[in-house]
Amino acid sequence: MTMKAAIGLDIWTICERPSDFPDSFTARCHSVTSAGSEPTGLLLVADDIETLRKEMIRRGLTCISREPGDDPVIVESWL
Numbered sequence: 001m002t003m004k005a006a007i008g009l010d011i012w013t014i015c016e017r018p019s020d021f022p023d024s025f026t027a028r029c030h031s032v033t034s035a036g037s038e039p040t041g042l043l044l045v046a047d048d049i050e051t052l053r054k055e056m057i058r059r060g061l062t063c064i065s066r067e068p069g070d071d072p073v074i075v076e077s078w079l
Contacts, residue, residue: 008033010040012061014052015073021045025075027052049075 008031015026029042046052056063061078 009079011037012056012078014049014056014075014078015071016049016075018073023047025049025052027056027078 010029010031012027012029015028017023018026020026024045024047027044027046029040030037031040044052044055053063056078059078064077064079066074066076
């Protein structure tokens with residue numbers, strides 16, 4: 001019998017003024033596996049987007065532009 005481990009990918013989504021932080025930018029981490037996407041509980045909050053972008057770059061992540069169908073508060077994602 002062969003068993004496969006679920007391999008996940010972390011995706012950080014940067015949002016501008018989400019409802020739970022209406023005066024801030026947030027970066028939330030989600031873990032994506034073949035079973036779906038789950039929030040990890042990791043959250044960064046900043047007054048400006050550049051602070052979050054610098055942190056994503058520091059972590060060695062790559063920016064992905066938002067998709068037309070994304071929620072309007074989503075600015076970009078990083079993986």
